[in-house]
Amino acid sequence: MGQLTKMRDLIGIIKDKASQSKAAFLSKPSTSLQLSLLRATTHDPSAPPSRKHISALLSFGNSSRAIASAAIEALMDRLQSTQNSAVALKCLLVVHHIIKYGSFILQDQLSIYPSNGGRNYLNLSNFRDNSNPITWELSSWVRWYAQYIEHLLCTSRVLGFFLGSSSRSITEDKEAREQKVSSLLNNDLLRETDSLVGLVEENCRNPDSVHASGNKLVDEIINLASEDCVSTITEVSIRVNEFNERIGSLTFGEAVDLVCNLKRLEDCKRVVLVVQTKKKPSMDGFWDLIREVKERIGMEKLYREEGKLRKERTSESARFARRVLNPGALVRFPSGRLLGL
Template structure:
């Protein structure tokens, strides 16, 4: 196995040098630097994550024109789709993750259109297999899971209206609470359900972190762990908001909320698998979920009793919204200010405290 690994490493190093030489010869002058930066950030070298300076160099192209940002995403997705090497694929996905977390607005915007505008889904790698040896075969399962996870992360970000765990924050804590309080019950339930999707997908990571050495896969789980804490924080905000609305939820909304809370509770036993979590804050969170589940259960039973006696007469909207005079324009999804006027993709939230 050791001799096979050394041979694979040697072949990978040769491929990297060949790729750099090919890029130097064939790339257009205006894109040469971009392709060299991408190749340096996504080498064939196994078990070692991309160096931060190479990721930073790749992200720096997002501070140029929209055309350049588009070229970055296109080149990155092409490399991801065309490689048959598990190490390269994981590093490409790590680069995508860093764009979500640290990329400029126009770089994030270009990423967000894959595949929301239709066409090919560049993160669909369900058929990825690297059959070079048993280790790369095992790491292929990480490629398949990680690409699916990032799909969920982008999907949830579209539902929320901002990139989860992005470092480009323009909204403070009080503004975020105000924005959440302005959402309708159905919007809140949809956002909680989408955040639970991310939390559930986190626990589907392959149980083989030990097989690859393994700084590369540890880096993946560190990034995913930060997302997890951000998702927990966002769910907490919305659960607290429902705590203010509980008496005015419709029967159907109570059922939907209860389903989301049960899905969350099912994740509790598996939460210990994640790195760099804060035990105290997690215990507080699970206590909040359990308390809200009990409260919704009581309201659910009360609703059922009131229906049976014919005395149910309750509103469906938040009590906070009851005194507002609603206009037809108020029903627009982003009428609450979750998108600012000079942005047409995702506004960026405040950095999560738990990070």
């Protein structure tokens, strides 16, 4: 098995060299793009793309929209055509870097590509690379990572910005985000919270690693996802704080939906705490806030039910009084019965 793995790795290296040599030899306008893509998505299953090669790909978003579109199309074609787990993971890793560090024009092309291409380009739920135990396990990471990226893109569409994008964190501070959230309707606020909590749940579903343990490529994926988790919890915190101000105005259905989302989030607490410990974010009171909001919703529900009950009792007493005091409502006995008393 070890010799077969080494042979397969050697074949991958040869294929990488051959493809890069061919791209460098061709004198086409797209040569630079193809060469940068091949260098960033090699067949090496243990090493992530270098910063230099990822930066070279991201640089294609600093020029025209047409070039950015070509870069996204080439990346997605590479992802869809490969049967190699390492290449697939590196393609997904590049997509993740575009979401976090890419220029606006590159992110924009990434977000609209499905409608232009007419296919769900991250649909890798059936991906399998059964060459050896390592590639088989890496295949599970491909399936999970593709689903996670899809959820990240979906959540970003719901929010109206790319979650975790470094450009946004620079141009918009937390106070500005809080002001935007405060202007949302309850339904929109619930929809965003639900999507954010779903992303946290997806983040917690990454595969258990056996052969992939210590793999630098997998470690890089976990690191990026952990950074996303911190950004997601920050956004959830802003929305839960806003709900804390609105509890009295929530309908019964909205309150139930919010409590369900908070309970789902608490189910992820163990994994989130590990991420928070590694990244050391300043969110000490987050879980206390979750508990406080749940308790306030419970008290508000009890208060409303008691108020409703008091109102019903008052109404019933009034109706009873009207029945007794209304002369037309008195029981009239037959005259013979009265005479017999």
